[in-house]
Amino acid sequence: MPRSFLVKKQHSTKKPNYGGLKSETEEAPCGTHEDSLLYSDVLPHHRCPAQSPRLQQRAQPLSSSSSSCPLPSSPNTSPLSFLGHSSEAYSRSPVEDNKPAESCTKVNLEIQCVTGDLRQRESLLPPSLPLLALFPATPPGSSSQESFECLDCRKELLSFSGLAKHKQLRCEWSSKKYFSCKYCEKEYVSLGALKMHIRTHTLPCVCKLCGKAFSRPWLLQGHIRTHTGEKPFSCLHCSRAFADRSNLRAHLQTHSEVKKYQCASCFKTFSRISLLAKHQEAGCPLS
DNA sequence: CTGGGGACGGGGCCC
DNA sequence: CGGGCCCCGTCCCCA
Numbered sequence: 076m077p078r079s080f081l082v083k084k085q086h087s088t089k090k091p092n093y094g095g096l097k098s099e100t101e102e103a104p105c106g107t108h109e110d111s112l113l114y115s116d117v118l119p120h121h122r123c124p125a126q127s128p129r130l131q132q133r134a135q136p137l138s139s140s141s142s143s144c145p146l147p148s149s150p151n152t153s154p155l156s157f158l159g160h161s162s163e164a165y166s167r168s169p170v171e172d173n174k175p176a177e178s179c180t181k182v183n184l185e186i187q188c189v190t191g192d193l194r195q196r197e198s199l200l201p202p203s204l205p206l207l208a209l210f211p212a213t214p215p216g217s218s219s220q221e222s223f224e225c226l227d228c229r230k231e232l233l234s235f236s237g238l239a240k241h242k243q244l245r246c247e248w249s250s251k252k253y254f255s256c257k258y259c260e261k262e263y264v265s266l267g268a269l270k271m272h273i274r275t276h277t278l279p280c281v282c283k284l285c286g287k288a289f290s291r292p293w294l295l296q297g298h299i300r301t302h303t304g305e306k307p308f309s310c311l312h313c314s315r316a317f318a319d320r321s322n323l324r325a326h327l328q329t330h331s332e333v334k335k336y337q338c339a340s341c342f343k344t345f346s347r348i349s350l351l352a353k354h355q356e357a358g359c360p361l362s
Numbered sequence: 363c364t365g366g367g368g369a370c371g372g373g374g375c376c377c
Numbered sequence: 378c379g380g381g382c383c384c385c386g387t388c389c390c391c392a
Contacts, residue, residue, distance in 0.1 A: 317368085319368070349386085349388085367391085371385100372384105373384090
């Protein structure tokens with residue numbers, strides 16, 4: 076599992092300096108803090124068809140140049156900047172400046188999603204660039220009969236109204252919605268999942284003792300136990316206690332005669348899959 | 363080198 | 378829909 080969002084990134088120091096984190100997030104303490112979802116947090120990446128894994132299969136060659144994807148796709152670029160809106164107004168977040176997060180939550184949220192809906196896509200385009208001009212279903216010179224192609228399912232319709240009706244009522248792909256994270260490339264089918272994921276970027280839960288930031292309250296609670304020394308998870312087989320349930324679970328493996336993870340070659344068992352992996356990487360003598 | 367503990371992460375599930 | 382919790386997992390450190 077990638078740990079790119081881990082706060083702890085200084086491998087050489089056991090006690091990382093969280094001063095920088097504190098300055099950015101201390102005004103958004105967990106528990107009272109509401110997720111600071113801004114426009115830019117939940118606005119979709121403006122993917123051209125070729126950017127979507129699903130759409131990629133059906134992507135048609137729109138153009139040989141990068142202009143085939145006229146919409147901005149960089150997560151660092153305000154998706155609305157090209158619409159004439161103030162880029163700053165839509166891209167600021169607690170991570171990017173030191174404004175109290177609470178002030179950001181007052182922003183009237185406009186949740187959009189990546190969808191195949193023609194009207195929504197069109198609304199994201201500059202008024203000067205009609206959608207059909209960007210994605211002609213009939214390449215110039217290839218046919219005399221003009222048609223309108225659904226970009227999502229490749230079905231061709233004879234009229235614009237037919238295309239609109241198709242997308243509204245019949246196109247299976249057009250009803251699929253995607254919520255994209257502006258900080259990374261991840262996509263989610265629900266807004267709730269995306270909001271939770273965004274917390275791994277914004278890290279709204281801040282330890283008041285050391286300033287370290289976490290994505291979720293219970294992670295902070297677990298961290299606070301490292302300060303207080305509280306160990307609520309006790310082993311039933313010995314006197315040991317743990318601050319973390321996962322660590323108790325791992326500890327319970329040490330009491331087990333047969334460990335959970337077994338080498339298929341020598342049948343030696345290990346309490347952790349990482350130990351089994353090490354055993355196999357080092358070269359099992361019987362393998 | 364191995365095994366175990368500590369700290370922490372993300373996704374999913376339930377309420 | 379959001380919060381809390383659980384599960385599974387990783388990485389680091391140390392004996």
